[in-house]
Amino acid sequence: MNPDAHTLWRAPRWALAVLLACLGMLGPFAVDTYLPAFDGIAASVGATPVQMQQTLSAYLFGFAFMNLFHGALSDSFGRRPVVLAGIAVFTLASAGCALSESIGALVFFRALQGLSTGAGIVVSRAVIRDMFPPADAQRVMSQVTIYFGVAPAVAPIVGGFLFVHADWHAIFWFLTGVGLLLLVANYKLLPETLHVTHRQQFNIPNLMRGYWQLGSSPRFLMLALASGVPFNGMFLYVLSAPTFLGQHLKLGPTEFFWFFSLTIAGIMGGAWASGRLAGRIEPRRQIRRGFVIMSVVSVVNVAANFIWPAHVSWALLPIGIFAFGWALMVPVVTLMVLDLFPERRGMASSLQAFIGSVANGIVAGVIAPLVMHSTLALAVASFLMMNVGLVAWLWVRRRLQ
Structure with a gap:
């Protein structure tokens, strides 16, 4: 923790949380906004469904690589x-997506988006621990x-509205505008939280020592799997x-x-409950409750x-409850x-984000295309990914006792 943390941010704590959440929202905005326009983009640029799926994979693998x-x-x-x-790079990449006239150009700029969006998500976590x-x-x-x-x-909702009332290019112009707003807001408000x-x-030997220290730690790897892989149990449905x-x-x-609202309601409800339980129950008990629910x-x-055949009246509810547990x-x-x-x-x-993102990319590029034809296959795949995280956590828990 930064010893000068109390002087770096004098506004209410929730205001910093909002600023950091806005950094994290670039990732889901870059993924979710254009999903309702998938078929329209494919028709516009002459792409096949498999090629369109690669616009997701390119983003996710770019995100995973740069997270390192x-x-x-x-x-x-x-x-x-x-x-x-x-x-800044995300904003330029979003404009590139909006100007794309071929599937190749769109895949390239989607990859560039992925390379840049992780900065906010990854660094915001470190900022929180720097400050509190x-x-x-x-x-x-x-x-x-x-x-x-x-x-x-x-x-x-925004993506569907823009696609119906304008065209798919407007979706990426919207993301360009979001990037510009966030660039201005963080330039003016975000403090430097890493103490000198x-x-x-910054040199290669020091970086390699750090990567080896973390990558050779079984506890680190298992905790990263416990948090990152179960996420794909619901992210599979998003993809x-x-x-x-x-x-x-x-x-x-x-x-x-309807789907996104239920899923996000689950995430928000679970996060609210997590905050309420902070300092009240042992962390291991809280993690156990989350895995029991999932x-x-x-x-x-x-x-x-x-x-039963999948129907909208019930098929969305389990995903929302799963999101709550996660x-x-x-x-x-x-x-x-x-x-x-703590020093790294x-x-x-x-590395935590990288492990999760590699899993996301595999799910987007390999697993989702294999199972999306069947709601039963989707449910089974979601169950198996949750179990990867559960096994990883059980391994860690035994060594904490």
Whole structure:
């Protein structure tokens, strides 16, 4: 924690949470806003469904790759420069997407978006731990998740509206405007939270020592899996939304908000509960509750899809409950990751995000195309990914006793 933290931010704590949540919202906005326009973009640029899926994969793999460096750079040069540079590149990439006239150009600029959006998400976690002690950090992390949850709920509504009333190019111009607003806001408001005495030397040997220190830690890797892989239990449905919602559940582009609203309500509710429980119950108990909720609802979801044809009246509810369980436990696991190596919190946040993002990219590029044809296959895949995180957490828990 920065010893001068009390002098860096004098506004209410929730205001900092809002600013950091706005940084984190670039990721879901970049993914969710254009999903309702998938078919329209494909028709406009002459792309196949598989090619359109690669616009997601390019973004996610770009996000995963650069996540290796955002945090490490912020450990050396400070949190603020990395955040501002990331937002600037995202803004330019969004304009490039809006001007794209071929699927190749769109994939390229989507990859550039992915390379840049991680800066805000990764560095904001380190900023929280720079500024607050553990219990307060969990509360702020939960507040960030609550505010952050608004973005994916609003994004598809905005995207569907722009697509129907303008065209798909307007969606990416909208993202360009969001980037410009965030660049101005963070330039004026975001303080530098990394204390000068905590900065790491920026050289290859020092970076390699840090990556080896974290990457060779079984506890670090298992905690990263416990937080990142279960997320894909619900993110799989986001990636498959055009097929899951449009074909299986027969929803129109402007009706996608029902799915996103329920999912984000679950995330916001779980994050709120996590903040309320901070300092009141043992962190391990809170994580256990989150996994119990995800496990039970995953089994119910598989059984329901096996017995009945999927229908909008019930098929969305299990995803929202799953999201609640994930958001209940993930702030606690994230803080455990950051506190394993206090001197390299930026790098720890980077590697945690990298592991989760690689999983996201595999799900987007490989698993989602394989299972989106069937609601039962989607439910089974979601259940299996939750179990990867559960096994990883059980491994860590046994070593904490």
